[in-house]
Amino acid sequence: MAPTLVEHVVADAGAFLKRAPLQEIGANIYTLRDVVDEIRDKETRRSLAVLPYQLHFREPHPEHVRHVTEFSKKTGDYPSLSATDIRVLALTYQLQLEHEGAEHLREEPLLQVNIQSTPRHPETPVNVPGFHFPSKKATEASNTQTHDHKDGESFNSFQFWREPVAPLDNDLLASLGPEEESHDGRSEAADGEHFNSFQFWREPTPIISDELLALLDEGGASRSDPSAEDRSDDEDKENEPEEEEPDGGGWITPSNIRQVKMESADWTAPADVTVGCLTTDFAMQNVLIQMGLHVLSVGGMVIRQARNYILRCHACFRTTSSMAKVFCPHCGNRTMKKVAVTLNDDGTTKMHFSRNPKVLNSRGLRHSLPLPQGGKHGDNPHLVEDQRFPQQRLSRKARQKTDVFDPDYVAGSSPFSQNDVYSRAANLQIRDGQCGGGRRRANPNAARKKFVKKK
Numbered sequence: 001m002a003p004t005l006v007e008h009v010v011a012d013a014g015a016f017l018k019r020a021p022l023q024e025i026g027a028n029i030y031t032l033r034d035v036v037d038e039i040r041d042k043e044t045r046r047s048l049a050v051l052p053y054q055l056h057f058r059e060p061h062p063e064h065v066r067h068v069t070e071f072s073k074k075t076g077d078y079p080s081l082s083a084t085d086i087r088v089l090a091l092t093y094q095l096q097l098e099h100e101g102a103e104h105l106r107e108e109p110l111l112q113v114n115i116q117s118t119p120r121h122p123e124t125p126v127n128v129p130g131f132h133f134p135s136k137k138a139t140e141a142s143n144t145q146t147h148d149h150k151d152g153e154s155f156n157s158f159q160f161w162r163e164p165v166a167p168l169d170n171d172l173l174a175s176l177g178p179e180e181e182s183h184d185g186r187s188e189a190a191d192g193e194h195f196n197s198f199q200f201w202r203e204p205t206p207i208i209s210d211e212l213l214a215l216l217d218e219g220g221a222s223r224s225d226p227s228a229e230d231r232s233d234d235e236d237k238e239n240e241p242e243e244e245e246p247d248g249g250g251w252i253t254p255s256n257i258r259q260v261k262m263e264s265a266d267w268t269a270p271a272d273v274t275v276g277c278l279t280t281d282f283a284m285q286n287v288l289i290q291m292g293l294h295v296l297s298v299g300g301m302v303i304r305q306a307r308n309y310i311l312r313c314h315a316c317f318r319t320t321s322s323m324a325k326v327f328c329p330h331c332g333n334r335t336m337k338k339v340a341v342t343l344n345d346d347g348t349t350k351m352h353f354s355r356n357p358k359v360l361n362s363r364g365l366r367h368s369l370p371l372p373q374g375g376k377h378g379d380n381p382h383l384v385e386d387q388r389f390p391q392q393r394l395s396r397k398a399r400q401k402t403d404v405f406d407p408d409y410v411a412g413s414s415p416f417s418q419n420d421v422y423s424r425a426a427n428l429q430i431r432d433g434q435c436g437g438g439r440r441r442a443n444p445n446a447a448r449k450k451f452v453k454k455k
Contacts, residue, residue, distance in 0.1 A: 006276045010092045013038050014280030018298040023053040030056045034084045060090035075109045076309025078323045080283035092277040109290040311336040327385040
């Protein structure tokens with residue numbers, strides 16, 4: 001069993017899903033109730049019932065949640081974090097303040113500077129689709145070349161635009177062709193008439209001379225030397241596995257697979273780490289690294305470097321640093337995408353786009369809009385930023401029935417409860433579609449499957 005590395009470990013849902021041996025990583029394991037409630041896997045929930053360690057449940061302070069939320073907005077990871085993720089980060093930040101203090105923690109994210117060796121003007125167009133910008137050296141070299149054409153030759157567009165091919169002389173072909181040794185020791189080059197393209201492009205085959213054969217014969221004779229046999233016997237004895245090895249001589253068996261995983265894992269941390277967060281979410285790891293907190297991982301799932309993100313509209317190509325925006329502030333479309341950025345040495349920002357074509361995939365978005373619904377419980381798609389939605393206030397009769405100051409008030413059946421599952425709004429799923437202006441991939445015109453019990 002490996003020694004304890006971290007004194008206080010905050011575990012995310014990924015730690016339980018990956019079956020991380022938390023008792024071998026930290027002494028005190030902390031998590032949230034919401035993290036355990038997020039796990040729906042039967043095997044994982046069964047393993048949570050019989051944990052070999054004690055799991056401590058704690059809740060972060062509201063001021064720490066507010067601090068982590070503002071910090072994630074500055075790094076650009078706020079849209080990728082859920083409410084539970086922010087609370088896990090806030091709990092890690094709270095434990096860090098309680099046990100080590102805030103001396104090495106950052107209040108602002110670091111700016112990623114990308115140093116370029118050649119200075120470039122900020123307005124220089126680079127990688128413009130449909131245009132080719134040749135380098136200056138290539139242009140000068142192409143201008144110095146002159147193409148001489150005979151008057152009698154017919155004009156050929158392919159020969160005019162392509163680069164001229166250097167003529168192959170007989171001497172060059174003779175040097176590139178395979179050499180054939182004659183009986184009297186003279187090498188004769190292959191004739192130009194019997195030129196073979198395979199022999200021209202392939203690598204020349206090494207020629208085994210008589211001297212090399214003689215050396216090989218001497219090496220074979222030396223194998224019969226008794227001293228060499230003694231040395232080989234000694235080497236064989238050294239390479240033989242010892243009989244005292246109980247683990248099968250380096251083989252991975254069910255008995256030592258846990259130890260092999262522990263040795264090959266990348267979650268090992270220095271001995272002076274007191275508080276760490278074990279997560280596999282890359283957005284959470286980015287915020288932890290930017291804040292100066294320690295990150296633990298399972299199976300080497302750790303980001304290599306921290307990044308800063310902005311939102312870029314792929315309709316009007318405008319950018320904004322406000323990560324809470326859903327619609328473009330310039331054109332008003334719901335076409336904002338998260339892009340990683342770095343800062344150049346001349347003060348300009350450089351955006352790093354993804355090569356994955358699925359980033360701008362419009363599947364599930366191209367469908368006719370449903371008819372607008374009126375009334376108090378109308379569920380309409382969020383199309384513009386200043387769109388009006390019904391306030392869904394309680395009626396006068398409902399306000400008379402619901403008295404939160406009544407001593408007989410039950411919070412479970414109240415719309416003010418945290419997990420509202422009994423109210424009319426929860427049964428009709430009214431507030432589910434109004435939690436934000438995200439990308440609606442559900443086609444309202446698609447036929448819904450009705451589960452009817454077969455007779």
